[in-house]
Amino acid sequence: MTETVKNAALFLGVAALVVITGFMQSWNSAILIVNMGLISAIMAIGVNLQWGFAGLFNVGVMGFVALGGLAVVLVSEPLSPEAWSAGGWGIVLALLLGAATVFAAVMATRRMPRGRTRALTILTVLVAGFVIYRAVFDPNVMAVEAINPAAAGNIGGLGLPVLLAWPAGGLLAAGAAWLIGKTALGLRSDYLAIATLGIAEIIIAVMKNEDWLARGVKNVIGLPRPVPYEIDLQNDPGFVESAASLGLDPVTASTLYVKFGYSVLFMVVLLVLLWMAQMALKSPWGRMMRAIRDNEVAAEAMGKDVTRRHLQVFVLGSAVCGIAGAMMTTLDGQLTPGTYQPLRFTFLIWVMVIVGGSGNNFGAVLGAMLIWFLWVQVEPLGLWLMNLITIGLPEGSALKSHLIDSAAHMRLLTMGVILLLVLRFSPRGLIPEK
Amino acid sequence: MDILNALVALSNFVLIPAIAYGSQLALGALGVTLIYGILRFSNFAHGDTMAFGAMIAVLVTWWLQSVGIGLGPLPTALLALPFGILGCMALVLVTDRMVYRFYREQKAKPVILVIVSMGVMFIMNGLVRFIIGPNDQNFADGTRFLISARDFKEMTGLEEGLAIKSTQALTVVVAVIAVALLFWFLNKTRTGKSMRAYSDNEDLALLSGINPERVVMYTWLIVAALATTAGVLYGLDKSFKPFVYFQLLLPIFASAIVGGLGSPLGAIAGGFVIAFSEVTVTYAWKKVLGYLAPAGMEPDGLVQLLSTDYKFAVSFVILLIVLLFKPTGLFKGKAV
Numbered sequence: 218m219t220e221t222v223k224n225a226a227l228f229l230g231v232a233a234l235v236v237i238t239g240f241m242q243s244w245n246s247a248i249l250i251v252n253m254g255l256i257s258a259i260m261a262i263g264v265n266l267q268w269g270f271a272g273l274f275n276v277g278v279m280g281f282v283a284l285g286g287l288a289v290v291l292v293s294e295p296l297s298p299e300a301w302s303a304g305g306w307g308i309v310l311a312l313l314l315g316a317a318t319v320f321a322a323v324m325a326t327r328r329m330p331r332g333r334t335r336a337l338t339i340l341t342v343l344v345a346g347f348v349i350y351r352a353v354f355d356p357n358v359m360a361v362e363a364i365n366p367a368a369a370g371n372i373g374g375l376g377l378p379v380l381l382a383w384p385a386g387g388l389l390a391a392g393a394a395w396l397i398g399k400t401a402l403g404l405r406s407d408y409l410a411i412a413t414l415g416i417a418e419i420i421i422a423v424m425k426n427e428d429w430l431a432r433g434v435k436n437v438i439g440l441p442r443p444v445p446y447e448i449d450l451q452n453d454p455g456f457v458e459s460a461a462s463l464g465l466d467p468v469t470a471s472t473l474y475v476k477f478g479y480s481v482l483f484m485v486v487l488l489v490l491l492w493m494a495q496m497a498l499k500s501p502w503g504r505m506m507r508a509i510r511d512n513e514v515a516a517e518a519m520g521k522d523v524t525r526r527h528l529q530v531f532v533l534g535s536a537v538c539g540i541a542g543a544m545m546t547t548l549d550g551q552l553t554p555g556t557y558q559p560l561r562f563t564f565l566i567w568v569m570v571i572v573g574g575s576g577n578n579f580g581a582v583l584g585a586m587l588i589w590f591l592w593v594q595v596e597p598l599g600l601w602l603m604n605l606i607t608i609g610l611p612e613g614s615a616l617k618s619h620l621i622d623s624a625a626h627m628r629l630l631t632m633g634v635i636l637l638l639v640l641r642f643s644p645r646g647l648i649p650e651k
Numbered sequence: 652m653d654i655l656n657a658l659v660a661l662s663n664f665v666l667i668p669a670i671a672y673g674s675q676l677a678l679g680a681l682g683v684t685l686i687y688g689i690l691r692f693s694n695f696a697h698g699d700t701m702a703f704g705a706m707i708a709v710l711v712t713w714w715l716q717s718v719g720i721g722l723g724p725l726p727t728a729l730l731a732l733p734f735g736i737l738g739c740m741a742l743v744l745v746t747d748r749m750v751y752r753f754y755r756e757q758k759a760k761p762v763i764l765v766i767v768s769m770g771v772m773f774i775m776n777g778l779v780r781f782i783i784g785p786n787d788q789n790f791a792d793g794t795r796f797l798i799s800a801r802d803f804k805e806m807t808g809l810e811e812g813l814a815i816k817s818t819q820a821l822t823v824v825v826a827v828i829a830v831a832l833l834f835w836f837l838n839k840t841r842t843g844k845s846m847r848a849y850s851d852n853e854d855l856a857l858l859s860g861i862n863p864e865r866v867v868m869y870t871w872l873i874v875a876a877l878a879t880t881a882g883v884l885y886g887l888d889k890s891f892k893p894f895v896y897f898q899l900l901l902p903i904f905a906s907a908i909v910g911g912l913g914s915p916l917g918a919i920a921g922g923f924v925i926a927f928s929e930v931t932v933t934y935a936w937k938k939v940l941g942y943l944a945p946a947g948m949e950p951d952g953l954v955q956l957l958s959t960d961y962k963f964a965v966s967f968v969i970l971l972i973v974l975l976f977k978p979t980g981l982f983k984g985k986a987v
Contacts, residue, residue: 274762347956400971406762407693407912408974411904415967418901426960560776560897564769571766626780633773637750640767 224579224648231586238594245469248476250593251586255483256545258585261569262487262494262578263537268567269576269650270503271530272510274406277397277413279562280420281535284393285386285542286552287424290374290431292382293441297373300361300429305372307357308429311350318346361429371432379441383486383543390539391532393420398528417563424554431552438551444478447471479548486544487582490537494578506530507576560629565592568636574646583647591635592628599627657942659811663800664938669930670923671819671888674826677922678881679899680906681833681915682874688850688913689870690751692764697878697903699775702896703742704879705886706783708735712790726793726818729825732883739875746771747871755867772897779893788891793817811942818887829880830919833873837915842869850913898963902929905966909973911980920981925966933959 235254239247260278267273297305321342329335362370401412425434450456450471460470497503509516509523517523546552565588573584603624610617639646679701686694694700711731721727750771754764796802797820800812837843842865849856849866857863882896889895906925910917935953944950957964973980 272762274765400975404974404978407765408908410693410695410765411901411908411970412967412974415901415905415963415970418898418963419961419967422960422963426958560773564773567766567769568773623781623784626777626785628777629773630777630781633770633775633777636770636773637767640763640770641750641753644763 224583227583227647228586231583231590234587234590238590245472245476246593248473248480250590252476252479252483252548253545253593254586254589255480255487256541256548257566257569257589258487258582259483259490259541259544260538260566261573261581261585262490263534263541264566264570265534265575265578265581266494266497266530266537267534268570269578269581270498270506270510271527272406273402273527273531273534274410275413275531275534276410276559276563276567277415277417277420278538278566279557279559280413280417281390281394281538282542282545282562283417283420283424283554283557284390285383285539285544286546287431288386288389288539289379289382289440289543289546290371290437290552291389292375292377292385293379294371294374294376294437296376297364297369297371300364300369300372303364304357304360304429307353308361308372311354311357314353315346315350318342318350321346358427358429369432370435371429371437378443379547380443380482382547383540386543387536387540390542391536394532394535395528398531402524402527402531414559414563417559421554421557424557431554434555436551436553436555440547440550440552442550443482443547444475447475450474483544483548486540490540491578491582498578565632568632570646571636572639572646574648574650576650577646577648580646580648580650587647588632588635591631595628595631596625599624599631602627653810653942656809656811657939659803659807659809659813660938660942663811663813665927665930665934667815667819669927671816671822672930673923673926674822675881675885675888675922676899676902676906676926677919678826678829678877678884679903680910680918680922681830682877682881683903683907684910684913684915684918685870685874685877687907689846689866690755690764692761692768693904693912695765695768695900696746696772696775697874698896698898698900699772699779699893700739700743700875701878701882701885701899702779702893703775703882704735704739704875705882705891705896706735706779706893707738708732708879708883709783709788709790709886709891711735716792722793724794724817726791726821726887728790728792728883728887729821732880735879735883736876739879740872742775743871743875744868747867776893776897783893785893788886790891791818791887811938816888818884822884822888825880825884829877833877833915836873842866846870901963902926902966905970908970909980911982914980914982917980917982924981925969928969929962929965932956932965933962 235247235251238250260282263281264275264278267275322339325335325338325342329338361372364370397413397416401409401416404412424431427433428435431437447468448471451467456471456474457467460467463470465473505516505521506526508519509521509526513523566585569584569588570581571584572588573582574580600621603621607617607620679697682700683694683697686692686697708728708731711734712726712728715721715727715730720730722729750767751764754767794817797815797817798813800814803809803813804811835843837847845856845861846866846869848859849861849863853863856866885896885899902925906921907918908921909924910919910921933955935955937950937953937955940954941949
């Protein structure tokens, strides 16, 4: 019982922090923190599935988050029949040819006996495949990117409701994770870490450079939203009236309403995923996962297919990260591949999971909310602290202005210190695994 | 057919940049591989260690420049390098004492140490940004070119120019000196031998009376020196930007793994393998092929296999190929 009380107190503490933000700063920023906190919590659940349940060291979270974002564009942007007739199908054909090349090379590796003939065959297949792929791919890409390059130049989307993009983001991330897992999961933990780190960078590089896909660094803005627009609410007399009856001016009320709408949506997704993760943890499957994590050799001796289970949990965890990524892009209303940074989207999520308590889903959620709150608030706090420290320095001194300017970089420092302190003094996190 | 011009173009755009980049990667990978061999974990903070050491060197360079001390044609940064190394040594020794030693005494699993190094990475990254800011910093001075493209053309009368930046030449010279010193230390001195013994077989080394804390301390000192040298050379050759050093982590790890983690010789080989493949795959071969192809058969396109933004993909694919076909790397590394 005491443990439940303690955990509830921890969650209440984080809630109190948010409420204080609401009173001290503004309710808009408080709800914004909650929204991103909820999304971070979902990412943390995904990482916790992989690390906490199965001990897989995935530092490619950023890649899956970005794929989720890509799914939003591909699902919810309006159809672009022009682009498809110009070269969309050609691109698909080229990609299929590329996949066929890789498949043929893998088959040759598997089926043919070792030796010089095999090496030569593989090389020929790869080189020929690459040349054909580029020959089909390049002109079609040019054709698609030539269509209205200032505003479009990409293959567009499916024109479906944006909420459908969330599961689609999960699927896209799961597909990528399956491919990656197939090649990389046999590796030991250090190698897997480097491999996933590299894959995440590659995914971002593809999203930045393949303009036909989602406009690359030209960004896609004005994505459809699952909630009404503020301006429509402000023009709605009914809404203005009810806002007035609450004593709010229509502008503030509409922004709060929209953000709160997102909060409700995110909360629903989080609760569903949390429930599923909890059920998985308690199920025989979850026990098997932890058995594999704690002693792979023993689990294998008991007849468990370790590689297959690892692949399974890797795909599941990545899918959860993909869903979170899709939700985040929906919240932002835009896809900006240039803003994905590993420190923010991979390593920060790891700090959340470790601080919250790896292996415990509630811990991951708590850690995510708390760390996200700190990530946002350390900056103004740091500025305040720097102003306090430099109060004795003369106005306009170089040191003073440097210190105050640098306060923005305090957050990385703080996150590192928090991670190290937790690892040292409470290595099992705030809410330890049972 | 114009083999001479093709050769010059090839050296100008592929060989020389790749050799310089490869030396920088090799120095970085040596640090990663030494830590892996002795302390037995992958140090994610290595890129930021390089950034920290280079930052100290940049600051000292600025100070030297402001008081008017220089090396004439050579960059002032060379004078500042020892200060950078000392600063970096102090930082890693403090980190080891405050952070890593605790886990070493606990005999924590390597993966825990990797997560710990993530925390260290955050702190070092934050420190560097806090002190020098996240922007590009210029600290190179001295002569820019050893041979400029125009001089070369005038000298040889060839159509194609060959430019060797002095930083590129300097990189190679300094890297060769650093590697020679390292191998001399590892193979000839008592401490170096004890380091290799400790890396080969920890228990046996402890039995023969080797003090592990001493070995670890020397490893950190060497790693700090290598990391700072690599960081300064990279900064001189390209430019100093904290975030870039963080991104160097991937090619550096790829080099170390391709060569075989724990093997210093492998780290050097791996560095050059990665650098050469990155440069060759992302280079537009139009010019070189244009000289080589018979008249009228010159290629129309750029003949670029992948756009330069995919250079991470190159190091990664090589990493995967090596891991799939030769999991211990080119030179037999450790497989824990």
